[in-house]
Structures are given as structure tokens and as C-alpha cells.
Amino acid sequence: MSYTITEKILLAHTDKKGIVPGDFIDARVDFCVGNDITAPIAIKEFEKTGAKKVFDRERIALIPDHFAPNKDVISANQCKLVRDFARKHAIKHYYEVGRMGVEHALLPELGLVMPGDLVVGADSHTCTYGALGAFSTGVGSTDLAAVFMTGKCWFKVPESMKFIYKGKLKKWVGGKDLILYTIGDIGVEGATYMAMEFCGEVIENLPMDDRFSMCNMAIEAGGKSGIIEPDEITWAYAKEAKGPKGIKALKEKLKGIKSDKNAKYSSVKEYNVSKIEPQVALPHLPSNARPVSQVKDVSIDQSVIGSCTNGRISDLRIAAKVIKGRKVNSRVRLVVIPATQKIYLEALKEGLIDIFVNAGGVFCTPSCGPCLGGHMGILAKGERAVATTNRNFMGRMGHPESEVYLSNPAVAAASAIKGRIAHPDEVAG
Amino acid sequence: MILKGKAWKFRDHVNTDDIIAAKYLTTTDPAELGKRCMETLDPEFVKKIAKGDIIVAGANFGCGSSREHAPIAIKGCSISCVIAKSFARIFFRNSINIGLPIMESKEASRDIEQGDELEIDIAKGTIRNVTKNKTYNASPFPKFMQDIVDKGGLLNYIKSKG
Numbered sequence: 001m002s003y004t005i006t007e008k009i010l011l012a013h014t015d016k017k018g019i020v021p022g023d024f025i026d027a028r029v030d031f032c033v034g035n036d037i038t039a040p041i042a043i044k045e046f047e048k049t050g051a052k053k054v055f056d057r058e059r060i061a062l063i064p065d066h067f068a069p070n071k072d073v074i075s076a077n078q079c080k081l082v083r084d085f086a087r088k089h090a091i092k093h094y095y096e097v098g099r100m101g102v103e104h105a106l107l108p109e110l111g112l113v114m115p116g117d118l119v120v121g122a123d124s125h126t127c128t129y130g131a132l133g134a135f136s137t138g139v140g141s142t143d144l145a146a147v148f149m150t151g152k153c154w155f156k157v158p159e160s161m162k163f164i165y166k167g168k169l170k171k172w173v174g175g176k177d178l179i180l181y182t183i184g185d186i187g188v189e190g191a192t193y194m195a196m197e198f199c200g201e202v203i204e205n206l207p208m209d210d211r212f213s214m215c216n217m218a219i220e221a222g223g224k225s226g227i228i229e230p231d232e233i234t235w236a237y238a239k240e241a242k243g244p245k246g247i248k249a250l251k252e253k254l255k256g257i258k259s260d261k262n263a264k265y266s267s268v269k270e271y272n273v274s275k276i277e278p279q280v281a282l283p284h285l286p287s288n289a290r291p292v293s294q295v296k297d298v299s300i301d302q303s304v305i306g307s308c309t310n311g312r313i314s315d316l317r318i319a320a321k322v323i324k325g326r327k328v329n330s331r332v333r334l335v336v337i338p339a340t341q342k343i344y345l346e347a348l349k350e351g352l353i354d355i356f357v358n359a360g361g362v363f364c365t366p367s368c369g370p371c372l373g374g375h376m377g378i379l380a381k382g383e384r385a386v387a388t389t390n391r392n393f394m395g396r397m398g399h400p401e402s403e404v405y406l407s408n409p410a411v412a413a414a415s416a417i418k419g420r421i422a423h424p425d426e427v428a429g
Numbered sequence: 430m431i432l433k434g435k436a437w438k439f440r441d442h443v444n445t446d447d448i449i450a451a452k453y454l455t456t457t458d459p460a461e462l463g464k465r466c467m468e469t470l471d472p473e474f475v476k477k478i479a480k481g482d483i484i485v486a487g488a489n490f491g492c493g494s495s496r497e498h499a500p501i502a503i504k505g506c507s508i509s510c511v512i513a514k515s516f517a518r519i520f521f522r523n524s525i526n527i528g529l530p531i532m533e534s535k536e537a538s539r540d541i542e543q544g545d546e547l548e549i550d551i552a553k554g555t556i557r558n559v560t561k562n563k564t565y566n567a568s569p570f571p572k573f574m575q576d577i578v579d580k581g582g583l584l585n586y587i588k589s590k591g
């Protein structure tokens with residue numbers, strides 16, 4: 001029997017001898033996560049069942065990152081509910097403001113997700129961890145409550161789609177552009193219920209931060225998960241995050257965690273990336289992707305650089321490179337949000353914060369913030385933002401008549417300088 | 430169980446921000462969430478509907494965020510069932526898990542018009558369009574999911590298995 005990497009990981013978390021796509025399985029979960037919006041429902045549902053103990057206090061993360069630091073009294077109450085539960089059950093991985101970061105940047109950074117793991121989170125962007133060669137997917141709050149109780153979750157084994165990227169990436173083009181281009185090709189339901197497997201020479205040379213951006217947006221194509229086979233780049237990241245202890249043994253154990261040659265795919269797509277420009281997804285679907293040079297005369301009121309998609313240190317470095325020594329257009333508000341405290345400190349050390357602030361931008365504390373219209377940069381009626389976030393749905397960042405254009409950090413930075421959506425070459429050629 | 434109500438039509442790719450905007454995710458109360466259901470697409474929606482009415486949508490209903498607040502808001506504003514051409518996967522499992530009746534039918538999604546009177550037989554998986562005097566069949570749930578629905582949601586199902 002030949003398997004994809006996704007099928008192998010799922011199988012390894014059951015007691016079954018074999019699985020095929022379409023099977024329903026009850027799988028053991030290695031790690032689960034909830035945030036200040038989704039965990040309150042999970043906690044209430046968990047308590048309603050009369051359950052007294054969580055399945056494992058060391059394999060649950062609770063992270064107040066969406067409306068935290070508390071944006072108002074009702075958000076404060078929700079965060080408190082999560083905090084109280086974490087204290088009551090001595091949840092090991094509760095991350096308070098000051099230590100917390102955007103969950104999907106924080107957990108990998110802390111070494112809490114490893115290749116081969118099965119992870120679920122009550123957040124749709126949980127698919128991010130596929131970049132580490134883990135099977136990870138977003139679920140609902142009731143699912144999370146069930147994991148709290150049993151340490152297990154039900155799945156339909158997904159079919160896999162294979163995406164092969166060949167050629168050489170142009171300057172300013174990264175993981176965000178590849179995934180926007182891919183979603184533009186297959187559409188927002190192009191991968192519904194599917195595992196999206198990214199591979200090819202371009203992926204093999206792609207840094208981890210770009211891999212995270214790609215897997216993060218698998219959900220935007222309807223995907224159940226995104227995944228990249230672990231390689232030396234993955235293991236170097238895992239070693240840095242978790243520390244060297246046990247990494248060698250884990251790597252040895254997972255030697256076979258890759259797709260078999262004869263593994264079955266529902267479809268295989270091949271892209272030559274050499275001509276792909278930085279991409280911009282126009283409102284109101286992530287699939288409305290266009291080359292940035294075709295997006296002309298679109299003035300902006302705000303540029304947001306951050307989120308679980310593009311709030312990592314390499315994203316901030318690229319944005320700073322474009323912005324350094326320049327001024328943000330007087331009609332634009334530049335909002336930069338590092339995804340974690342570690343990224344914040346690294347940006348401080350490297351002088352990136354100086355660059356953003358001297359240019360006339362703001363540098364915020366980690367939070368999901370404006371990505372989902374929470375706080376720290378909400379749009380008024382008729383306003384328009386370019387953002388390195390993941391969704392450009394109607395009203396996503398504020399008023400229903402505001403607009404979000406999705407891009408990579410270089411485009412968001414160049415646009416902040418120009419006051420309109422711009423190619424980074426126009427600013428920092 | 431027979432559900433009766435009027436059809437309210439929606440487009441393809443209705444996302445969970447459309448169903449309940451993130452700014453309202455500061456509560457988990459179904460009635461409160463229900464007051465804001467579909468507000469982005471139609472600010473008057475919850476004022477116009479009657480108890481038991483039915484949402485009929487196109488493809489990929491419930492795409493986007495994993496927020497369970499979305500099916501809770503739909504239940505909370507007393508919509509009895511959602512019919513769609515297809516559902517996004519997290520919304521689909523959330524609906525099963527919390528016991529919101531949903532039905533997948535290409536034909537019903539295409540054929541039903543705004544305001545049509547519908548009668549749904551959940552057990553049989555049939556949708557009767559009283560206005561048009563037509564009946565559509567919905568895709569049946571796999572047994573495993575039907576068991577969860579029959580037990581009234583995922584947590585009851587888990588408890589029943591001990």
C-alpha cells in the first residue's frame with residue numbers, strides 16, 4: 001500500500017492497519033490549541049459535560065491573541081474565562097499577554113509542534129503547522145472540547161492534491177505570492193476537504209517562514225491541511241525551536257515520513273514560478289489574485305504588516321528593507337505587528353523598529369489585531385487597506401464597505417510609501 | 430422531524446465573517462449572536478425572517494474562520510436548517526457537532542427561489558418545495574455523522590459511548 005505523507009501521519013495516530021481517503025477515523029491528538037474567541041465555547045461545552053479533568057494538561061495550549069491585550073470589557077471577560085480555566089486545570093501552555101504571540105507563529109517558535117505530529121486547533125489557520133511536516137487542521141470549539149475530554153478527534157481521511165513548484169523565484173517573490181497564485185488558480189473551494197501537499201525544487205529551497213505562509217493559507221482554498229515534507233530546513237528549525245535534545249532520535253524515527261512514490265493524488269498541479277510577480281488579491285476573495293503590476297491606481301489608507309501569515313522576522317526584515325530611509329505617505333497609516341515577543345525583540349535588536357517608527361509607522365505589540373477587524377487598525381466606511389493578512393472578505397477589517405487587498409510584506413511596505421498599491425521595485429529597486 | 434419555513438437565498442462563498450462578524454465574537458450567547466446573523470450581507474435579515482425559516486445558499490457555504498459562533502448564530506436567530514450546494518469543511522463539522530440541521534443538494538440550491546415554502550424531512554433527507562410542488566433529495570450523511578446528529582451533537586455522542 002502506498003501512502004501520502006498525510007495518510008501516513010493519520011494512520012500512525014490510529015490503531016488501524018490501513019486507511020484510505022474517505023475513511024472516518026478517531027485519531028490521537030498530539031497537541032491542541034484554542035484562543036480567546038474559540039476557547040470560551042470549548043470551555044463551557046467541556047464543563048457542561050461534567051468532565052473534571054482534561055486529557056493532558058501539557059498538550060493543550062490556550063493563547064489569548066485575538067482581542068488581547070484586552071480591547072474592551074467584554075473581551076477582557078472572555079480572556080479571564082480562558083485564564084481561569086487554564087489556572088484551574090494547571091494548563092502548562094497558557095501564554096499570558098507579555099509572553100503570548102499570534103498562536104500559529106508562537107507554537108512552532110516554542111518547539112511545541114514537531115514533524116509527524118497531529119495537531120488540531122479551534123482556529124482555521126491551524127493548518128500553518130503543515131510547514132513543519134505535521135498534519136494540522138482547524139476545527140470548531142466543540143471539537144476542541146472533545147479533545148480536552150478524550151485526547152482524540154474524528155476525521156475523514158482527506159484525499160491529497162500535489163502542487164509542484166519549479167523554476168526560480170523572482171526578486172520580492174516569496175511563499176505568500178506562491179500561495180496567492182495557487183489559490184488564484186484553483187479558487188477558494190479548489191481544495192475543499194483536501195490535503196494540499198506542496199513540493200518541488202522551489203519548495204525545497206524555501207525558508208521556513210515562507211513555508212509557514214503557504215501552509216497557513218491552505219484553508220483559503222478550502223483545504224483541510226497544507227503540508228511540506230520535512231527536510232534539512234525543517235529539522236534545523238525544529239532543533240533551534242525545541243533544543244537539540246531528542247531531535248536526532250525523532251528525525252531517525254520519522255525517516256519514512258514522506259509520500260511514497262506511488263501514492264495517490266486526486267490531482268497534480270505543476271507551476272513554473274520563474275515569471276510569477278508579487279501577487280495582490282483584490283476584494284473580496286483571496287482567489288482574486290493578480291500580478292501587482294496589473295493593480296494600477298489603487299490608493300490606500302492603511303498598510304498592515306503582520307498576522308499568522310506574515311508577521312515573522314523575515315517578513316519584518318523585507319518590509320524594513322523597502323522602507324529604510326523613506327517616509328510613509330502622509331495619507332497612509334502603516335501598522336506593523338510582530339507575531340510574537342521573540343520576533344519583537346529581534347526586530348528591536350536589528351534596528352527594524354527604528355526604521356518603521358522613523359518612517360512614520362506604528363510598531364505594535366503582538367496580536368491578531370486588525371486582521372479580523374478586532375482592534376489596532378479598524379477601517380472606516382469606504383477605506384482601503386493593503387495587508388499581509390490572509391482574508392479580504394467583505395468587512396473583514398472593519399466597516400462592511402471597507403476593502404482589503406492581500407499582498408506580501410514588500411508590496412505592503414512599498415504601498416505604504418507610495419500611498420497606492422505599488423511594486424517594491426518602484427520604491428527600492 | 431419535519432421542518433417548515435420560507436427560503437432565504439444567498440450567494441456562493443458566504444463566509445463566516447458574513448454569517449457573524451468578528452466584532453460580535455465577544456459573546457457565546459446564541460440569542461445575542463443570532464441578533465447579528467448575516468448582518469454584513471443583509472442588515473435587516475433577522476428582522477425579516479420568521480421562526481423556522483430556511484437558508485438556501487450556493488457553493489462553499491461557511492468558508493473562512495473556524496468560529497462555531499457562525500452555526501450558533503444561525504440557530505440563535507431561529508433558522509431551522511441550511512441547504513447549500515456545498516459546505517466548507519469546518520462549518521460542516523461544526524454544524525454536525527452542535528446539531529444545526531444542514532443539507533447538501535445541488536438541485537435544491539439551484540431551483541429554490543427566495544420566498545418558496547419548504548418542508549424538510551430530516552430523517553428521509555428530502556426537501557419538498559411546496560410553492561413549486563417539487564421534491565429534492567439531499568446527500569445522506571455517512572452513518573458515523575448521522576449517529577452524532579441522532580445523539581444531539583458530538584459531546585452527547587462521546588458520552589453515550591462512555
